[in-house]
Amino acid sequence: MAACRLCLPRFVAANTFMTSPELHPVVAIIGAGPAGLMAADVLSMQGFSVVVYDGMPSGGRKFLLAGRGGLNLTHSEPLDAFSRRYSGFDDTVPQWLDAMSPQALRTWADELGAATFVGTSGRVFPHEMKAAPLLRGWLARLRARGVEFRMRHRWQGFDANGGLCFLNAGDALTVKPRACLLALGGGSWSRLGSDGAWVDVLMAKGVEIAPLAPANCGFDVAWSAPFVEKWAGQPLKNIALSTASDGEFRAGECMLTATGIEGGGVYAWSGSLVKTCASQGQAKLFIDLLPDWSREKVLAALSVSRGARSWSSFLQSRLRLTGAKWGVLRECVTPEVMSSPIALTNAIKALPIALLRPRPMDEAISTSGGVMRQALDENLMLRAMPGMFCAGEMLDWDAPTGGYLLTAVMASGVVAGHGMARYLAS
Numbered sequence: 252m253a254a255c256r257l258c259l260p261r262f263v264a265a266n267t268f269m270t271s272p273e274l275h276p277v278v279a280i281i282g283a284g285p286a287g288l289m290a291a292d293v294l295s296m297q298g299f300s301v302v303v304y305d306g307m308p309s310g311g312r313k314f315l316l317a318g319r320g321g322l323n324l325t326h327s328e329p330l331d332a333f334s335r336r337y338s339g340f341d342d343t344v345p346q347w348l349d350a351m352s353p354q355a356l357r358t359w360a361d362e363l364g365a366a367t368f369v370g371t372s373g374r375v376f377p378h379e380m381k382a383a384p385l386l387r388g389w390l391a392r393l394r395a396r397g398v399e400f401r402m403r404h405r406w407q408g409f410d411a412n413g414g415l416c417f418l419n420a421g422d423a424l425t426v427k428p429r430a431c432l433l434a435l436g437g438g439s440w441s442r443l444g445s446d447g448a449w450v451d452v453l454m455a456k457g458v459e460i461a462p463l464a465p466a467n468c469g470f471d472v473a474w475s476a477p478f479v480e481k482w483a484g485q486p487l488k489n490i491a492l493s494t495a496s497d498g499e500f501r502a503g504e505c506m507l508t509a510t511g512i513e514g515g516g517v518y519a520w521s522g523s524l525v526k527t528c529a530s531q532g533q534a535k536l537f538i539d540l541l542p543d544w545s546r547e548k549v550l551a552a553l554s555v556s557r558g559a560r561s562w563s564s565f566l567q568s569r570l571r572l573t574g575a576k577w578g579v580l581r582e583c584v585t586p587e588v589m590s591s592p593i594a595l596t597n598a599i600k601a602l603p604i605a606l607l608r609p610r611p612m613d614e615a616i617s618t619s620g621g622v623m624r625q626a627l628d629e630n631l632m633l634r635a636m637p638g639m640f641c642a643g644e645m646l647d648w649d650a651p652t653g654g655y656l657l658t659a660v661m662a663s664g665v666v667a668g669h670g671m672a673r674y675l676a677s
């Protein structure tokens with residue numbers, strides 16, 4: 252029996268391949284995150300015998316972590332606006348929403364006892380603002396339908412016959428299902444189970460893969476030591492952000508950190524900022540510190556004599572520009588800019604922050620890159636490997652935070668689940 256690519260020495264040494272028939276399920280799903288579980292939902296509902304494998308002691312760990320922030324499941328905006336949030340994958344991600352729309356996702360959560368509500372931002376959350384009750388109900392329903400879970404089964408790759416090789420507590424085993432779904436996640440928060448190790452395995456099989464990169468991530472900024480001491484950990488609220496001083500500014504919030512800047516307002520632009528850092532060595536983020544004030548109004552307020560007042564008390568009294576907003580303005584402009592009303596107005600309405608690099612991928616909310624559209628058919632089956640499907644964050648698409656990630660992850664699980672059912676039926 253041939254051994255897996257990635258674990259040859261261990262497999263040869265262990266020499267403990269197990270090939271008994273009961274280990275060969277009809278359907279194997281590797282990855283018990285939301286994509287894999289959603290495919291298991293679809294297939295088990297149609298009566299298929301499904302075994303879910305995961306390398307961790309329990310599944311859905313990143314889903315549970317997302318629950319710490321309230322579990323932003325989806326967004327309530329109209330479907331055409333919702334669809335425009337996705338990039339990559341040859342712009343075909345919105346087609347998955349035909350299989351599971353944001354509204355269908357809400358209904359699905361409701362059926363599992365986790366009714367949702369629309370927050371003031373339009374984002375959709377379960378009333379309990381956490382993932383654990385939803386995940387518990389979901390796993391219980393899957394088990395009741397006969398889905399089996401094999402945890403602590405780390406997938407290593409393929410043997411020479413296309414069998415799936417796992418390591419379980421030091422024991423090697425190989426299984427050969429009739430169809431398999433890889434739902435292995437991206438490459439961030441590796442301690443929760445998704446580490447992108449699958450990239451090399453699939454590339455060796457000729458699968459086209461775009462390199463994984465941080466998405467929805469923070470950036471490093473060379474703040475001065477006094478700035479870090481005073482302002483690290485402080486939020487910037489009621490601001491707008493852009494990647495160009497004269498470009499579209501989007502309302503948001505962010506957090507000043509010891510190493511730079513992070514938070515939803517930054518994540519919204521992180522896709523293009525990561526690319527600019529890669530191509531130009533650094534990038535600029537522009538912050539409108541007073542989005543509710545027109546440029547003219549700011550200029551008029553600054554065009555009076557400061558007199559003996561300090562800059563901070565002048566800006567506080569004239570513009571109500573205080574706290575971390577004042578701190579970051581002071582950090583990023585020169586004394587010459589401060590003393591010119593026009594230049595200071597420009598800085599307040601589009602403060603340039605020099606971003607050195609994205610924070611490491613492991614810290615990112617999600618990763619871009621992954622299995623490319625052309626490597627898969629419309630059922631998300633690998634063209635190079637019939638019977639082998641992929642779903643979730645491991646595909647080469649991207650979206651901002653706001654519930655768009657989980658919606659597409661789960662919708663892709665539905666698409667793959669139906670695709671596998673059709674494949675098995677044929």
Ligand SMILES: Cc1cc2nc3c(=O)[nH]c(=O)nc-3n(C[C@H](O)[C@H](O)[C@H](O)COP(=O)(O)OP(=O)(O)OC[C@H]3O[C@@H](n4cnc5c(N)ncnc54)[C@H](O)[C@@H]3O)c2cc1C
Binds near residue numbers: 281
């Ligand atoms: C802090 C944080 C907060 C987030 N909040 C939100 C939010 O509020 N809303 C939102 O839409 N999105 C959010 N996300 C993103 C969302 O959680 C992910 O996009 C989603 O979990 C990806 O689902 P997935 O099933 O594709 O992969 P994952 O959830 O990563 O699951 C993949 C599974 O595969 C297993 N696995 C990987 N490799 C192997 C292997 N070789 N062998 C066996 N098993 C393996 C892993 O153990 C894991 O269980 C958040 C992410 C983070 C990090």
